[in-house]
Amino acid sequence: VLTPVRHTRTDTDDRRRSVVRELHPGRASDAEIVIELRAGVRSAAALLFDRYGMHVERLLWSLLGPSGDAEDLLHEVFLRAMAGIGEIEDPARLKSWLTGIAVITAREHIRKRTRRSWLRFVEEPPEQVQPAPSEEVNEATRRTFEVLGDMGGDERVFFSLRFIEGMEMAEIAVACDVSISTAKRRLKDAEKHFVARARRIPALVPWIEEGGRWPAD
Amino acid sequence: MAGRLSELGAEVRTSLEDARAKSGAAERVRKRLASGDAPREKARPRIRRGVFVATAWFAAAAAIVVGAYVSWPARTASVVAEPLTFVVATERGVVGAFLSAPAEREIPVAFSDGTRVRLAPSARARIAEVSPHGARVLLESGVVHAEVAHLPGARWAIDAGPFEVKVTGTKFDVGWEPSEAAIVVTLQEGSVLVTGCTLGEGRRVVAGERLRVSCSDPAKVARAPEPPVATPESLPDAPASAVVVASAPPAPVVVAPPPPDVARLLSRGANAEALSLAETNGFASTCDTLGAADLLALAGAARYAKNFDRADEALRAVRRRFPGTDAAAAASFELGRIAFDARRDYASAGDAFDTYLRERPSGSLAREALGRALEARTKSGDPRATTLASRYLAAYPDGPHAALARRISGATP
Numbered sequence: 001v002l003t004p005v006r007h008t009r010t011d012t013d014d015r016r017r018s019v020v021r022e023l024h025p026g027r028a029s030d031a032e033i034v035i036e037l038r039a040g041v042r043s044a045a046a047l048l049f050d051r052y053g054m055h056v057e058r059l060l061w062s063l064l065g066p067s068g069d070a071e072d073l074l075h076e077v078f079l080r081a082m083a084g085i086g087e088i089e090d091p092a093r094l095k096s097w098l099t100g101i102a103v104i105t106a107r108e109h110i111r112k113r114t115r116r117s118w119l120r121f122v123e124e125p126p127e128q129v130q131p132a133p134s135e136e137v138n139e140a141t142r143r144t145f146e147v148l149g150d151m152g153g154d155e156r157v158f159f160s161l162r163f164i165e166g167m168e169m170a171e172i173a174v175a176c177d178v179s180i181s182t183a184k185r186r187l188k189d190a191e192k193h194f195v196a197r198a199r200r201i202p203a204l205v206p207w208i209e210e211g212g213r214w215p216a217d
Numbered sequence: 218m219a220g221r222l223s224e225l226g227a228e229v230r231t232s233l234e235d236a237r238a239k240s241g242a243a244e245r246v247r248k249r250l251a252s253g254d255a256p257r258e259k260a261r262p263r264i265r266r267g268v269f270v271a272t273a274w275f276a277a278a279a280a281i282v283v284g285a286y287v288s289w290p291a292r293t294a295s296v297v298a299e300p301l302t303f304v305v306a307t308e309r310g311v312v313g314a315f316l317s318a319p320a321e322r323e324i325p326v327a328f329s330d331g332t333r334v335r336l337a338p339s340a341r342a343r344i345a346e347v348s349p350h351g352a353r354v355l356l357e358s359g360v361v362h363a364e365v366a367h368l369p370g371a372r373w374a375i376d377a378g379p380f381e382v383k384v385t386g387t388k389f390d391v392g393w394e395p396s397e398a399a400i401v402v403t404l405q406e407g408s409v410l411v412t413g414c415t416l417g418e419g420r421r422v423v424a425g426e427r428l429r430v431s432c433s434d435p436a437k438v439a440r441a442p443e444p445p446v447a448t449p450e451s452l453p454d455a456p457a458s459a460v461v462v463a464s465a466p467p468a469p470v471v472v473a474p475p476p477p478d479v480a481r482l483l484s485r486g487a488n489a490e491a492l493s494l495a496e497t498n499g500f501a502s503t504c505d506t507l508g509a510a511d512l513l514a515l516a517g518a519a520r521y522a523k524n525f526d527r528a529d530e531a532l533r534a535v536r537r538r539f540p541g542t543d544a545a546a547a548a549s550f551e552l553g554r555i556a557f558d559a560r561r562d563y564a565s566a567g568d569a570f571d572t573y574l575r576e577r578p579s580g581s582l583a584r585e586a587l588g589r590a591l592e593a594r595t596k597s598g599d600p601r602a603t604t605l606a607s608r609y610l611a612a613y614p615d616g617p618h619a620a621l622a623r624r625i626s627g628a629t630p
């Protein structure tokens with residue numbers, strides 16, 4: 001159960017606060033933000049979000065595609081981060097720690113959706129959040145996520161991190177908490193399965209067969 | 218194969234980035250975090266009819282689910298959405314407070330849903346009401362410029378004398394001259410409905426149009442002047458060549474309206490049909506009349522059809538007609554993509570990405586633009602690639618082009 005950090009203001013809290021507030025937001029180090037979050041200073045949450053919100057949001061979109069769930073998951077990632085801020089061992093590695101939380105959250109979400117679609121008698125409720133702007137993404141993107149949707153959750157994550165998010169193997173290994181050799185093996189499997197499926201989708205064939213971004217006729 | 222998948226991934230990333238930037242989710246999440254909101258409860262999955270009989274096991278499981286659902290205590294606390302909040306310049310805004318912009322500068326008003334309203338110099342207004350889905354602005358005199366966030370259920374209105382401008386999501390100016398009881402509405406994007414006084418059921422004004430109407434004079438509708446910013450001084454005089462005056466009771470006549478079908482087809486995602494209709498209507502004249510958002514959509518439709526010349530033409534129309542806007546910067550980015558990906562003209566691509574970065578150095582596409590500029594300069598053998606690489610690493614050390622940047626700058630990972 002996720003519980004957002006609630007900050008009850010006291011004199012002690014007032015005395016504690018706030019290195020971050022007194023600093024220019026751009027100059028507060030990651031370690032200082034972590035200290036503030038551990039002290040329960042709510043304004044540090046906004047600072048954390050300002051610094052890494054876009055990074056996490058991009059990552060979630062790369063992993064999930066144009067999904068209406070991205071907004072709630074973005075919220076969830078930061079709530080998890082604030083709830084678990086005491087566990088971070090090296091505050092200077094805040095970004096990669098957040099990346100790991102985002103990957104875990106997205107994987108859980110993909111697995112949940114897969115389970116729900118297997119249980120055919122349970123119908124997904126319509127999205128209540130912002131409608132996914134699927135009309136704004138192009139055909140190649142829609143088809144790519146169709147293919148990824150048919151792949152296993154783990155394979156999909158490795159593929160998206162490497163080819164859509166453009167992460168290096170070492171970063172992927174850290175984000176997925178596996179060794180580099182394991183990451184390479186899983187990525188190889190994911191690539192093989194993606195290509196096999198994509199070859200059956202006309203909109204993706206030029207990308208797979210010919211290369212090039214918008215191959216000319 | 219990995220190279221081809223990387224190219225596909227880059228295309229997907231850029232496409233997602235466009236959609237992500239438009240979603241406005243980050244701002245809402247930031248607000249929820251800052252206020253300590255709990256995670257939003259999602260709708261409960263509901264049971265699909267007619268499949269209980271599949272197996273006894275599933276029937277039993279379904280029965281348990283249904284039983285649990287029925288016996289679950291009803292939620293007593295209804296969720297009541299909070300009204301929007303707003304900031305006037307740097308101060309928290311107060312509903313009903315009188316706002317008066319000084320003669321030499323404007324006053325910005327920022328709402329929590331992302332909507333932005335600016336009071337032009339000397340304008341006077343009040344934020345009369347605020348709801349969870351919008352606000353009512355009472356314009357007492359002068360001009361306000363509004364960029365209303367396009368969100369589901371958005372309800373915004375601007376009252377000016379006896380007139381009301383109803384808005385969902387769009388970008389426009391409203392000017393009100395009490396001495397002449399005249400309102401001027403100038404649309405840059407989307408559409409609004411103006412009602413009141415002599416307008417009867419109301420008059421819809423769409424992108425590229427300017428409506429001027431007073432209770433004593435008939436309505437005048439004209440193509441919006443460029444740049445499309447109304448000032449109090451401009452209220453009485455619409456461009457003579459473009460204005461048609463309708464007789465009272467007013468049945469406003471539109472001069473050179475944008476082909477509405479093209480915009481409607483684009484909004485429905487019927488790209489091929491929109492493109493075809495634009496050709497039938499005359500592509501150049503369509504580019505001269507559509508709003509910025511529709512022009513970008515038309516360029517996208519042309520690009521999907523691999524008609525890069527037409528995409529180019531639509532994008533250049535955005536830059537020519539809407540200089541300095543977000544749309545113009547986005548058009549430059551798209552021009553860069555076409556030059557790079559379709560034409561393999563890396564020098565032009567680099568210039569276009571540089572233009573985006575110059576105009577929107579911290580824009581939503583800045584990371585992609587910098588990365589693509591780096592790629593383009595590298596491919597064209599341009600020595601500026603080294604500077605771009607250092608710049609990229611400083612700004613996005615973990616970004617998707619970081620490996621390329623390190624190779625070029627000689628930096629160690």
